[in-house]
Amino acid sequence: MPLSAERTRSPHVVLRALALLRPERLKAGSLLGAGALVAFLQVAEPLLFGKAVNGLTTGANPMRYVALWCAISVTVFAAGVVIALLADRMTHRRRLIAMSTYVEHLLALPPAFHTQARSGRLMRIMISGCEGLFNLWLPLLRDQITNLGILILLLPIAIMTNWRLGLVLVVLMLVYSVVNLIVMRHTATGQARVEDRFTDISGNLGDLFGNVTVLQSFLAVPGEMGNVRRSLHDLLHAQYPVLNWWAVSAVLTRGASSIAIVSVFGFGAALIERGLATIGDVVSFVGFATLMIARLETVTGFIVNVAQRLPALRQFFDVLDQQSHITEADDAVPLAVAEGRVTFDNVSFRYPTGSGAVHDLDFEVAPGETVAIVGPTGSGKSTALGLFQRAWDPEKGRILVDGQDISGVTLASLRAATGVVFQEAGLFNRSIAENIAMGNPDATMEQIEDAARIAGAWDFIMRKPDGFATAVGDRGAGLSGGERQRIAIARALLKNAPILLLDEATSALDVATEARLQESLERLRQGRTTFVIAHRLSTVRAADRIVVLDQGRIVEQGGFDELLAAGGAFAKLAQDGGLSTPAANDDAGARAAA
Ligand SMILES: Nc1ncnc2c1ncn2[C@@H]1O[C@H](COP(=O)(O)OP(=O)(O)OP(=O)(O)O)[C@@H](O)[C@H]1O
Ligand SMILES: [Mg+2]
Incomplete structure (x- = not known):
């Protein structure tokens, strides 16, 4: 059962997931700001290292740089601890709040929704959706903002330090990003397919667990187990192509840091020979390259992880977008039962599936x-009572209690009565x-x-x-x-x-x-x-x-x-x-x- 006809686009899903942090935007904003500051300090480290080395080679006193470098390291460490602690608490809190929002939303949906949705499926969507949110929020607030900040700051600083060596970093970063984008494009649809299958299987398992005695007495366990194994086998086969691409990405990532250091060293040595770079520059750039590749690795890991969870997040939001067709009128008033006279006034209704209906029910109690x-x-006996409880709304006619149309009263008051x-x-x-x-x-x-x-x-x-x-x-x-x-x-x-x-x-x-x-x-x-x-x-x-x-x-x-x-x-x-x-x-x- 597709939960919604139109699927939300990926950037919207991410923005929507981030928007769930809005109630704590001040805290989230401070964490992001602190992350950016740490990024700035961390980029300064290789720069100071290079300056200290230059000091040693030219006979100047490097202690100034070493002291500054020490101060920065301590600050980065302390800030990291505070950020991690606050980010952890906040994301755990928001995850539970998202869970309770989901549950509350589901419990308010009418029988029309629940007769079609499978409880095992809804459960799985909740669990993987909340995991998806958590795995987007926590790394982002805890360290990915710092990593992104480092990547953004690194190139201009590198180019200002030595533009020739800086160009090497630019080329490396471009190649790395392009390769990973290609991998991501190839895995997105595959992973969505995997997620859909997983959810369907969970729905089916919920159905099986709820009917164990029937399965046993009809000797249906082996047959059903065969189906389950087949679905899991299909799931694995849908997962394999995605895994291939991830393997490519993992190997390239690992190779990237060696390639980067070798390129910087080789190119740097040639530049030193021509007097176009100092030893300190090359030392700084080895630091820059290591920093860049390490950060690219974690940022890519994060993006791949989020991309992998996007389908689950999309399903989560699709459920949250399910609207109840049974709605309260804006001007709904509480039902006031004075005597308890009930009137079915020419009520007709047909189930959306087309099977089963009641026609022109007209009587008074x-x-x-x-x-x-x-x-x-x-x-149609139960159907008639279902209409009275607004499990469904009639297509034609009205149901009145003491003259009040039940479609115009609050649901809570109708249920209380x-x-x-x-x-x-x-x-x-x-x-x-x-x-x-x-x-x-x-x-x-x-x-x-x-x-x-x-x-x-x-x-x-x-x-x-x-x-x-x-x-x-x-x-x-x-x-x-x-x-x-x-x-x-x-x-x-x-x-x-x-x-x-x-x-x-x-x-x-x-x-x-x-x-x-x-x-x-x-x-x-x-x-x-x-x-x-x-x-x-x-x-x-x-x-x-x-x-x-x-x-x-x-x-x-x-x-x-x-x-x-x-x-x-x-x-x-x-x-x-x-x-x-x-x-x-x-x-x-x-x-x-x-
Ligand atoms: N959720 C549903 N979706 C589609 N059709 C339904 C649904 N619920 C009931 N029906 C169909 O509507 C018709 C009336 O069902 P209803 O449950 O009102 O019968 P009933 O008179 O209460 O029967 P019983 O005496 O067996 O309880 C049946 O044909 C049934 O298959
Ligand atoms: Mg019945």
Whole structure:
């Protein structure tokens, strides 16, 4: 899945990464300034060395230069320590801030994004993106500015010292830069391809880890492992050409310093013979050449490293650029639920993929009323409730709560007003108490226990060795399906919201447990507007009204007995077992089946 149609250009990616330091621009600026100063001092060192040697050969006193040289060395050393310390702290801090920005952004994106994005992939993009930022910021602030400064200052100073020898350095630097530019051009696209593959593999691995039991029971492990190995093998082959170019660059770099020193010595000796250079000049220039090549090496290493991480950074920013299509209006106001009247006003919606839709949903739920939404599987029941929670926005029509269009209210207020039990319980790998407390983080332990009692979860929680402190495993894997549902119900109860959405909240419970829970839910529904999606007649019968969906359209609505008597879609659904009739003493079910 391409995260964005248009890919950002490399210089923009780097600028954007640097812009993330903006909140600490004063500190970052000071570090860069200090780096530049150190550069200036370091270039002076070979110059002083040359002057000291000239002093020795002409019999003048070289101590002045040696003392100055010493002072500079101490300053450079001390400045280096301070810069490193500050730069380290700052980049560690900014990296964690970038991470939390990314997480916050992802957690705010709507289900429309998350149903397509793979969590393993998003995780990998976060980790390598933050590493990329760190590896750009830290070397830049710590020493690359100094190195760049040295390279910029070195040539003019060298040329002023002796322009003939200076030209040798200019030629060397040009050749070096051109070779490395060529390498970089050849590796950029290759590395982007590698990064894309890596991210895809991570997405796939996340999927595998989340479904280990399925893989095992379907004997799919060898097959999937074969796929994983193949992808990793392909990845390696995509990496090889890039590595070839890097090897060329590494060898040339290593050879460069010998070539430089030999050239300066050879050319310098010829110049001395003609009286066009002093011994001190040649000494200075050997220093210049060594300094230049060493700095070119680290600067190139840095640039190659950043270039290598650019694709990861680009992916990171692409995720940050994902816009939520579910947006709050600029003038959004908090939803004020006075009574809890919900109106679906001619609502139509189609999933972007084209599969699945609801058409012209038009009904009203009176305050405190319980409406059951029934219909065959895939008829759009969950979709209708998803629209109410603004997981998606309707293409046509409006949904109103007490006359307020939900697209015009703040998302937080809409969410605060609804207690939801999803079709999938959605538990976190934390304790039972923590899972329930998600309904209301301020709840006392007593309130949590009450909610568990009403949700019929008390008995099984007490049977757990650690009670409420029992950890439930990934997505609640350590619990039975019915136990998970009851915890999800307790969580929704604790939220105490005026509107309740129950999507097959009791589907995994046995009939006796469900019947007990019905009484509690009955009490709970008092004074709350409730939507219930259910496949069981007993649950549906408790509703004040029933809305029957088929292929995304309302085909019938009315009271339970009224609909059964009408002999329409609902009666047929009940009869065909589309609404299950598990209880022998469920006389309505018996009537329907008769
Ligand atoms: N995220 C999605 N993207 C695309 N299509 C979807 C998505 N979610 C659901 N659908 C499709 O929309 C249709 C309605 O789905 P929905 O989940 O609303 O059915 P449902 O009535 O709740 O069914 P069930 O009783 O099985 O839960 C189905 O055809 C389904 O395949
Ligand atoms: Mg559903």
